[in-house]
Amino acid sequence: MNAVRAADLAPHELRVLVAVDQERGFTAAARALGLTQSAVSHSIRGTEHKVGAVLFERGRKGATPTPAGVAAAAHARRVLRLLDALVTEARAAERGEVTGPLRIAAFRSAALHLLPAALDRLTARHPGIRPEVRVVRELGAGTAGEVAEGRADVGIATLGGTSPVPAGLIGDVLVEEPYALVHPAGHPDPRSLPLVDWHENCGSYTRKWWGRQDWIPRATVLAEDDGAVLAMVGNGHGMAIMPALSLTGAPACVEITDLGADRPIRSVGYVTTPELASSLAVRALIRELRAARA
Incomplete structure (x- = not known):
């Protein structure tokens, strides 16, 4: 052929x-x-x-x-999105107004605690932009996979390893969040408690640290997400090791203990495609995400 x-x-x-x-x-x-x-x-x-x-x-x-x-x-999804962007960018050049949908994929804690402030400022500056946020589990290809497959324009992703941004995409780190020990408030020996965990928690960026800790047992309870983990810890069912975004607004019934200088750090950033990186809506969102980080 x-x-x-x-x-x-x-x-x-x-x-x-x-x-x-x-x-x-x-x-x-x-x-x-x-x-x-x-x-x-x-x-x-x-x-x-x-x-x-x-x-x-x-x-x-x-x-x-x-x-x-x-x-x-x-590739077809990405090409069709570029055709939409062509119309949006041309109208913006003529009218001076950015309009249209902006598809964002984010994992749960980023959608709850990182995106809202950025989206508030974005829509205040550009009322014509319509953010569409989908919460995607950060497993397998995760949010970056949604961008690579053309289902999202921007992904809020966990970045780590020797290649912080997946091949074929571009992006940058927005937040470096430390992990901490979370346990029922006032417990005399929290490290003796069983471990409560969830599938998305321990990626390659924390696995080496995790493996060196002989005091961390195998998870007794495996929850659906970080919110369920926090609820179980607050009700006295165990302790957990969680990143800072997941602990935003943690209830008074839990206590957060620093893990020391050797604690693991999770990098959270944005990813997008090279072709959409220069679009007005994506650039505007990235500016607001960076402002939220600052």
């Missing part, structure tokens, strides 16, 4: 591709787009011919994206 050129794929083909990926079926995609099932099937066959790869495995249970389909859908 001949190599595809960018001009060979039309926006409507990209929208059909994204819809099939999202709905996991041709009939459901057709319903979402207001098209016939045959029109969707024809469009996908044409896109596969142009790309030179099978994008979906067809079956009785629907359409499952192949590895090529996963990659193609991610």
Whole structure:
């Protein structure tokens, strides 16, 4: 097959591709787009011919994206978002006003304690911007994966390791938050308590420190999120080791003890795509996030 050129794929083909990926079926995609099932099937066959790869495995249970389909859908979402940005930026240049949606993916504690102040200032300065915040668990690809796959314009992500920003994205650290020991207030020996934890807590940036602490037992209670952990500790069910954002507004029934100079630190920052980094709405949000950090 001949190599595809960018001009060979039309926006409507990209929208059909994204819809099939999202709905996991041709009939459901057709319903979402207001098209016939045959029109969707024809469009996908044409896109596969142009790309030179099978994008979906067809079956009785629907359409499952192949590895090529996963990659193609991610690029399609990003291209469609750029087309939206083209219109937004052109109107802003003419009218001097930034408008439109701004899709943000954030993990729970960042959505609760880092974003609100920044969004208050952002919407006060730019009333036409409509923030759309989705809370995403910081597991696997996490919030950065939402950006890479074109589902979010900006991700508030935990950054760490030798490559602080995931490959293919750009970003920066906003907050360095220390971990602390959290336990029921007034407990005489909090390190003797069982450990309450949650899946998102111990990433690669804390695992080495965690492994050196012979006083930390295996978690007896594994909660859904950091809010549930804090509630369990406050009710006397154990102790926990938690980052500072998760401890914002902690109730009086818990006590927070510094872990010392060797305590682990979690880096929290923003990530976006190189192509959206220069857009007016993303730049405006980054300015407000940095101001909130300061």
